[in-house]
Structures are given as C-alpha cells and as structure tokens.
Amino acid sequence: MEGGQTAVISAATALRTPRAQAQATKPARCKRVLHFVFPVIAAIASAGCGQQAPPQSDRPIGKIITIEAPLGLPPIPVPADDPETAEGVELGRRLFYERRLSAGNVLSCASCHNPQLCFTDGQKHSTGFQGKTGTRNAPTVMNAAYFPYQFWDGRAASLEDQAAGPIANPVEMNQTHDISVSKLNADPSYRAAFEKAFGPGRITINRVEKAIASFERTLISGDSPFDRYQFGGDKTALSPAAIRGLAIFRDQSKGNCAACHTIGQNYALFTDGKFHNIGVGVDGEGNLVDQGRYSETKLDPDRGAFKTPTLRNVALTAPYMHDGSLKTLRDVVDFYAGGGNSNPYLDPKTREIKLSAQDRADLVEFLQSLTGKLPADAGPPAETRTEQSE
C-alpha cells in the first residue's frame, strides 16, 4: 500500500542516501533537474491513471518571521527558498522529534541530538538502528545554522541538505525517504500541518528537509558569560582565570586556538567553518583511521581533516573531537598541549602550541564560560512530549 502511494514520488525524489548526497557536488542543481523532469513524468502518468498531482512549490507560504540573534552572534543566514515561518518552524520541530522517521519508529533526530544534552547524545559514537554505531561523534545542532558545511566532513552544504541524510543512513534511522514520507502521509494531522506550512500539495522529502531546517535555525545560543564580557561591556562576567584563558586562547604564541575557533570584532562563531587535520583519529601505529574531508574532495591535504566545531556550549557537549575520543575539556586542552598526534597531513599550526600547566587550567576555565542561553521552544512539542519522556 505504501509502495503504491509513493510510486511516482519515488521516481522524482529518488533515494538519497548520505553517500548519494555526498556525491552530488551541487545538490541544488539536482533539485532543479528534478523540477524539469517532473512535468514529463506527471504528464505521462496522468495519461495513464489521471491521479498524478501537478508539480508543486516547496517554498513555505506563511508570514516570514525573523529569528533574533542573541548577544555575540550575527544575523542568522536564511536561504531564499526556505524562509522562516511560524508554521514551518512548528512543523520542523514536530518532525525533529518524530520517531516515525526511523525504521521501527524508534529513533528521531533528537535521539542523537538531545535537547537535554545541548543537542548531542553524550556518547562517543551514536547508537542508531538496532544498536548499530557509526564512527563519528554526534555534533550539536545548536548554532549549526551559521556553518557553511554540515557533517564532520562537510558533505552537506546546508541544513536542508543535511536533514534527510541520517533518516536514510543504515546505521542511523535506516528508513528510505519514500517510507518516511508515506508514514507522514498516513497521518491527517501531518497532511494538514504540511499544507499549512507549504500550501496545497503532497508531503515530499524536500518539504520535510525544509521544515526541519527551519526549526534548526531557531536553535541559536549566545549571550554567554564570554559574550557579556566581550561584546556586552560587562567586565565582571568572566572570572580572572577565564580572562587569562581568553588571552591564551587568542595568543598566537600560546594557545592560538582562535586561529580556527574564530572570535570576530562584533561576534564570535568559534569556528572558521574550515577543515583541519589536528591529529585526531591517528591509531597507535600512526595511521589515519578516518580520511575525513578527503573522502569528499579527494585532495591529499584534506586527509584526516575535519570541520572545526564551534566551541559555544562546549562544556555541555562531551565527549569531544570527531571521533569522541576525548572525554573532558581538560583532555582536549592536554591533547593540544602535547601537539596532537603526528601524521603526514597534520596542520603545522598544531605544532606551535605552547601551554604551561597554568595556561591549560586557565583555558579550561575559559571554555566553561562559553555556555550560552538556550532558546525557550527547543524541546519536543506538547503532543509528542509524553512519547519522548518514556
């Protein structure tokens, strides 16, 4: 039954596994091609059965809203084809906590991006379908709206592109997009919510992605003690140790952390959005166990390079590094203090880090000051709350 309902949709949306996404260097162009193909398929199909719906817009239709950036953060970038609307955000929030988007209805996005743990899961590697584990640590979704790339290897260029990947990934939610869409279609309340957000038409994986991305753009956290000190003029917001830690963080001859975890003039993302090999994921014999960014670019300097994560709320998002190999902030600082792990593609900057024992303690203190205010409406919507708290 599900198959019959989605037969033509599947031709248009195709199964987009993370690998398929990764190989599509310009996902946006794929979508455009699909729009061209669609009328043809629709025309052929309608000649046969007369049931095929016409092509539809996947642009949200509601009144455009603005998500205010908190102290320390710039305006939130919003793609032109997926403006923020109250209806889109509300739907995305529901989808983010929706377990029907997984095989067996057991996992949602929130299973690994748990609001209680600042949208991480506290595990080294996340547990997916039937207890399967991946090889990388679940990054926080908080402030992901600012990142030019998503995933540790940057294989998605936008939140929209990212959103559908884990749903179909066999070690994550393990459910084809066709089945996910048909499950949502079977629920009248979802049909209504999608029409309210996007206008008349079918539920598509494209609409699912856009709604989830709209919700994720509301997951913004700033106004931390650091922000109040740095951008708010409150010189009492940081302890003396944290102030020393900030100086070491920025000092090129000491921590030089800000070289990649950037602090700007008017705001701080704490990431350059780029990819670096800092020697994490080198095994005891000196071999890289995960090629990281290289698997996308096939460029040698990208071997073992991973996206610089933001450090906002870092005290809440242990364990650390792309492989979750470091348990505490102290471990992370010690890792850098020792110069990481040597390998042929190590970013030379990691060799120049010089930290005394006092510097290391101060840096940990500073990192604790990056815990910001969290948005109020980030948890599961009321109707799924009991289900989530099981």
Place this chain on the structure above:
Amino acid sequence: MKLHTVFFPICCVVFGSCSTPAHKEAKSDAAPAPVYFKIDPATAGTLAGVVRFKGAKPHPKPVDMTSDPACVDAHHGKPHDESLVVDAKGDLANVFIYVKSGLEGRKFETPSDPVTIDQQGCWFEPRIAGIQVGQTLKVVNSDPVTHNIHPMAEVNRAWNHSQGAGDPPISRKFLKPEIMIPVKCNIHSWMHAYIGVLDHPYFAVSGNDGKFRISNLPPGDYVVEAWQEKLGTQQQKITIPPSGAVETAFTFKGE
C-alpha cells in the same frame, strides 16, 4: 635496575629463536624469505661486565612536578633526576652497552615480543631501552593524566602521540638502527628516556649494580660501545673465543 633482569631473559628468548632459523623454500613468485644468521650454541660466548663511575658522587636534583598535581600524586615518593645514577660503591646504572661492529653481513631475526615503555608516575619506565629494527615498541600510559610521547629520532622518522588516561597502548616500530633516540613527553618537561635501535640482539643496559651481560654472542672480534646520556661513549675491542666467557669493565669519569 629492573632492566638488567628484563634484558637478560629477552636476550635468551631472542637467542632461542635465532638458533632455529626458518628454512622456508622460496617460491618463484614470492619474495625470498630472509636467511637469518645461525648461531651455534656450542660455540657462542658471553660478554659480562660492570660499569663504574669515578669522581665526586653526584647529588641528583629533585624534580619539580608541582605544575601537574596529578603527577605528584601518581609518582609515590620524591622524584630525582636520573640522568646520572651511581650507587654507594660507584657502580653506574643506565648505561647502554652494545656491539658496535663485528656483526656486519649477518641478519638477525626480529623478536616477536614487544619492548615496553610505561609512563608511570609521570616517569618513563625504563629510562633506557634497547630494541631491534622492526621490533614493536609498546607504549603504555598507566597514569591518570594525558601524556604525549615524542621520540625525537633523526635517522628514523620522528613522531609524537597523545595518550590519555586509560587509552590503549601505542605500537610503533623503528626501521633503521639509531643510537640513541632521545624521548620526551611533550606535556611533562621532566620526562626523559632514550631508545637504542639495533639490527642485532647484542645489547644490554647496566643495572643499579653497574652490571651488564650480553649472551649468545658468536665467537669473533668486536668493538663494544658503552653509552651514557651525560658522559658520552667509550669503546673497547673485545674478542670472544669459542664458548668464551669474557669479563670486562668500563669506567666513566665525572667532574
């Protein structure tokens, strides 16, 4: 030192395996199996001896670990500099003694047992280690803190590796002979060790009593070198007669 007792059995193990060389028949499409030198147990000899120190008895300086309180707790006792360890009788420990020449052209099997360096109490144990080319160096972290071991090799490739508390051992190999590779911890500046890499099994480290012993040595003429991290090197010409047990002594002079 513990090493003395550790090295002797290793030498025996190495020797045991060397005395039964593998006679694999090389097929035309496979690389020929290496032909290892066959040691004749009936004629092999022993070089034993003692290393002494002459001069004013050194007073090792205390090592300050207070910058990392976890190290102070882990060390159990007051650490002192061990770059020159002399006992009451003037015996000199931690001297690396090895056959420098006389074994040319002979290929010795690589032991399958690893050589282990432990990081314990923010200290390398042992301080002086010998290893064969291609043999596994196993680095263990028994401490509650992160270490970053850094063998500063010049002939071999230098490397460093972070090892947190509870992390699994690191396994590495050195591919060329090198005397000696200084080893440091990138995090704890007081931690020092040295690794001697050789393409044969004829080396030893003097114990706390200054004694050393190199067994299963084929009869022949050798140059034997003793290396001490602060006092440099000394060489002796040694002849091992068939089944001979040769005794010798090295004396290093201090200030």
